[in-house]
Amino acid sequence: MKRYLLTLILLISLAAVSRAQVRIALQGGLHNSTIKEQNDLPFWDLEKQSYKPRTGVHVGFLADIPLGPRSPFYFQSGVTFFNKGREYQFSKDSTVVYTFPSRPDSVVNTFYSANRKQYINYIDIPLNLVFKQRIGKNAKFIVGGGPYFSFFYSGSHKSETLVAGVSYESEENEDLPVGKGEGKYQTIDVGYNALAGFEFGRVYLTANFSQSFSKVYIPDTYNASSYKHHVIGGTIGIFLGKQTPRKPADKDNDGVPDSKDKCPDQAGRPENGGCPDTDGDAVPDKDDACPGLAGPIDNKGCPYPDRDNDGVPDKDDNCPDQPGKAADKGCPADSDKDGIPYELDACPDKAGVARYKGCPVPDRDGDGINDEDDKCPDVAGKAENNGCPAEVKAEVKKAMDLAAKRIQFRVNSAVLTKDSYGVLNKVAILMNENPDLQLAVGGHTSSDGSAETNKRLSEERAEAVKQYLVAEGVNAARISATGYGANKPLNPGKTAAEKALNRRVELEVRNQ
Known part of the structure; x- marks a missing residue:
């Protein structure tokens, strides 16, 4: 039985240690344990007054596991060795009468006492939900509770009966029967427990309470309707090693905390606020009008069009339908074929003359006759009249x-x-x-x-x-x-x- 119990304890320990953010603590303390019993014995109400709590110790370890990156709730479990049971003390003055066949009876005044120790040891495994409320820089108030599973480990019954000056009897049993049936202790005890206290950094102090759900022992000489362990005590514990800082919530596991992640449900890059950038153009997909094509930020992540495929975007290309060089702003070296290089041509799309910086000779009145040949440059006229209107009759x-x-x-x-x-x-x-x-x-x-x-x-x-x-x-x-x-x-x-x-x-x- 003990071998199976130790195997279970080891498995629980490994499972606890493997959990992220888990803290392991060594703990111990003192407690009073008794057995809440109700039975059909006569004078039980008087008899039970002679039963006293057993003062015992408990030692073990605790696993403390947060339920979320920012949650104030924790799951706590562990393995703790517990002394449980009770003691019985009864004494009174007594009289003993000796009877002799050939002489009168002899009466002796004496003292009677009875002491019994019902000591049972268990391995407890609590499964507690604990709430922690910070009340200072390093202090927390803690309160919680839940079910526990308790496994019988060892125990003994010891009794002493004394009639002063007359007799003394002592009896001890260290191999208590375990299993199902009368006169046996249950192998597994299931109950509930609660705790409250304070945590100071790596150290915590708590008050503890626990009680069985059902009978832990079935007497074989009388009927008991209730036979439950009842424990009240205090615990001090210390967490091992340095506390691992809680990792902030990060649903998409991209290394950017949800509190700072602009796309908490999509893995992305830190420089993009946690948002993905499929085309790698430094414009997050959520803001990118063309998430599959790299483009500049000022065009919402889309590439600028380049109709003539000369490498000069149309927005910078003065000749968007004619391939040219960037140095010529996307135009051929002399797009208007007037013999004036593009970089010196003030009118690169219109053939002109050098004296007007590559622009055509002006025609202010728009009559098709340039100002150099127009005798009336500000009044529209006809060529046969040298750019002047014909005389009215x-x-x-x-x-x-x-x-x-x-x-x-x-x-x-x-x-x-x-x-x-x-x-x-x-x-x-x-x-x-x-x-x-x-x-x-x-x-x-x-x-x-x-x-x-x-x-x-x-x-x-x-x-x-x-x-x-x-x-x-x-x-x-x-x-x-x-x-x-x-x-x-x-x-x-x-x-x-x-x-x-x-x-x-x-x-x-x-x-x-």
Whole structure:
């Protein structure tokens, strides 16, 4: 039996040591042990008062295993040798009568005492759940409990009976029967235990309690309804070696604690905050728009496109559809074939001349005639007229000037008078017969009234003329309407006649 028990103890020890973060402690202490018994003996209530606790020792080791990296709960188990049992002490004054056949009886006053020791030793294996609460830098309050398994190891029964001056009897049995049945101790005792105390670094102090669930012994001379071990004591223990620091939680086992891991469920690299980087471009997959292709951080981990495959990304390539060199910003050495190297060409996509740094000769008016050959560089014209617009026929100008003098409006209004309709009809005919003509309508007022009012009225009158001509079929794009207010007078405007001349509409024409 002892061989099997020692084998079990060894297996439990090896299992405990193999666990990560386990601490092993040696422990020992003192306790009082008794047996809680109930039976059918007469006068038992008086008799049980003579039973006393046995003071014993317990020694062994403890395995302390945390249930999680940051959990305050621990699993504790171990192997402890325990003295259990009880003692019996009874004494009283007594009288002994001696009877003789040939003489009177003799009466002797004496003293009677009985001492019994019921000592049983066990190997206890507790399975406790323990809570630890830190109460200082190095101190913790601990409390816990759970079931235990207790294995019978050895025991003895010893009794002494004394009648002073008369008799003395002593009896001892060190080979107690073990097994199932009457007069035998159970091989295995199962019970519950609890503890509470303090832990100071490597040392701990606890108060302990334990009690059997069921009978540990079945008497063979009477009936016992209860026969349970009951133990109360104290324990001191010391953990061996230095405490291994708890490893922080790391669900994905990538070496980055969950508290600092931005991807706690995916193994990654420390430099990426614990997140994976499949393409190794230093952009974690969670932020990488192209996790399978290496790319720069500023493009969300994707490579920049390079349509012409010249090694120069399109964003830096001035010629994204023509292969070139990086030194030429992705363009051929002379992409516009104007004989000016790319690095000196201000217009690398347009053929030009050296005096304009590789750019074409300017054409400010956009008439297709460069400014060097254009006699009117700010006015669009035709090549046959050296870039200038063709002269408007004299009769057309005269007709326009005459028509302008006959355009009339209602007083202080932009509404045309009926007499103006016929005049403007003729202007519309001239415009439609001469499609190259451009017409500028200018509205003018006298200096009477505020400048703001005059400006608005002149604009409205010029626009009224334009809209009338558009209604008569003239393309609106050929007509501009501008109000000048009183800013361009024909005379000082001191007299009523002068002011009347300043209130006018001008029609200026030119060829496209």
